[in-house]
Amino acid sequence: MSILIGPMKLHLNGHKELTNHGEVKNIVAGKKVYIPLMACTDILVNAGDYVKAGTMLAKRNDHFTVPIFSSVSGKVLGIEELDHSTGRMIEHLVIENDGKFDFEKPFEPMDAETASVEELVNFMMNAGIVGCGGAGFPSYVKYRGAKGIHTLLINAVECEPYITADYRIIDNQVEDLIYGTKAMLKMSGAKEALIAIKKTKKDLIDKVREALKGQDQMKVTEVPDQYPMGWERTLIYEVFKKRYDKLPGEIGVIVNNATTAIAFSEALKYGRPIMEKICTISGDGLKSPSNVRVPVGVSVKDIVEQIGGYAAEEVRVIGGGPMMGRTQTTDEVVITTSSNAITVLKPEPVDTIACLRCGRCNDHCPAGILPVRINNAEEAGDIKMLTKLRADQCIECGMCTYVCPSKIEVTEGVRRGKALLRAAAQK
Ligand code: SF4
Numbered sequence: 001m002s003i004l005i006g007p008m009k010l011h012l013n014g015h016k017e018l019t020n021h022g023e024v025k026n027i028v029a030g031k032k033v034y035i036p037l038m039a040c041t042d043i044l045v046n047a048g049d050y051v052k053a054g055t056m057l058a059k060r061n062d063h064f065t066v067p068i069f070s071s072v073s074g075k076v077l078g079i080e081e082l083d084h085s086t087g088r089m090i091e092h093l094v095i096e097n098d099g100k101f102d103f104e105k106p107f108e109p110m111d112a113e114t115a116s117v118e119e120l121v122n123f124m125m126n127a128g129i130v131g132c133g134g135a136g137f138p139s140y141v142k143y144r145g146a147k148g149i150h151t152l153l154i155n156a157v158e159c160e161p162y163i164t165a166d167y168r169i170i171d172n173q174v175e176d177l178i179y180g181t182k183a184m185l186k187m188s189g190a191k192e193a194l195i196a197i198k199k200t201k202k203d204l205i206d207k208v209r210e211a212l213k214g215q216d217q218m219k220v221t222e223v224p225d226q227y228p229m230g231w232e233r234t235l236i237y238e239v240f241k242k243r244y245d246k247l248p249g250e251i252g253v254i255v256n257n258a259t260t261a262i263a264f265s266e267a268l269k270y271g272r273p274i275m276e277k278i279c280t281i282s283g284d285g286l287k288s289p290s291n292v293r294v295p296v297g298v299s300v301k302d303i304v305e306q307i308g309g310y311a312a313e314e315v316r317v318i319g320g321g322p323m324m325g326r327t328q329t330t331d332e333v334v335i336t337t338s339s340n341a342i343t344v345l346k347p348e349p350v351d352t353i354a355c356l357r358c359g360r361c362n363d364h365c366p367a368g369i370l371p372v373r374i375n376n377a378e379e380a381g382d383i384k385m386l387t388k389l390r391a392d393q394c395i396e397c398g399m400c401t402y403v404c405p406s407k408i409e410v411t412e413g414v415r416r417g418k419a420l421l422r423a424a425a426q427k
């Protein structure tokens, strides 16, 4: 069954002017960094070991393979269970940073022109390349055994308000975007690659088109400046006018984020895994919203201190953008390999009133599900109804909360509904 795509997409106030100019600030890692060990089954270092930036520390080795690398050099202090941006407590490897950033290549570079498809897929796996647009899904899985793919779609849409990091990275590293995309195109077996950019980003479109001259298999496709255009299903429908059930591969498409292509290029050219991220840290809760280059494992608190501090006594820290991001319970959470943004907002007094049954949340849901009914089912703990209403199809885009005139946190209710379904499935 293919899920419906709701008709509504909105043009949102982007607030992108807060960070789309100005330098990318370098954030220095503090005395300790905390490397998240999400789902890692193999820990490869012990307390007391000396590691370099680039040393493989651990490996996820369940149904996926994802190696984890150190972002600094120094001494391994041990493992601590800490808050993670997903809202869960997870183990982090603590490294005492010696400040030297002594680097070792964890793998040799690879020439994407001469390498075979199999070699490239294995390289991507061993380099720990994950989706850099926030999802963190291991990228090699999309290419392993890929068949019947006609198009590689590179998502450079960045539709969430406040976030400008992707555009900044693409602007700075357009050659890497093209190198990484070309390698992925080869791995996918597709005939062409389309790089999707919002049509309002004229300068960037011109720059990428110029760099693509002579690359007949790759071109830019312009998409409307609407939210949630960067969501995979919305983007695919916009470009191909097609829907799919579970994965884009069903209709012959692989989608990867533009910054993932850039990270892959860096790994191929320089033997460098993802050790640092360029993130947007923005919002009215900060004195100086900025784009920052930050080592993985550095806390939000450390970043905020280095860019001038909070603009208010009380702030709301969101991991990601304000629509799809998750409110954090502490600013001690750290930047991960898939982080791309932190939004910090001054809390606004919200007068929530009872549901008006206006149906706006239903009308605007891009997943074509019924958020208000899912909320009711969640409140009643009705697993059967949550299943029937396909709560699991929610992409947590935040649209239902955004449009609700009663100021109800509809998205949070749907999130809880999804969690109930997951818990029921695990029993
Ligand atoms: S967050 Fe709300 S609007 Fe967005 S997909 Fe989920 S239910 Fe639909």
Ligand code: SF4
Residues within 6 Å of the ligand: 354, 355, 356, 357, 358, 359, 360, 361, 362, 372, 400, 403, 404, 405, 406, 407, 408, 410
């Ligand atoms: S948008 Fe808000 S008020 Fe309207 S039906 Fe949905 S939850 Fe109720």
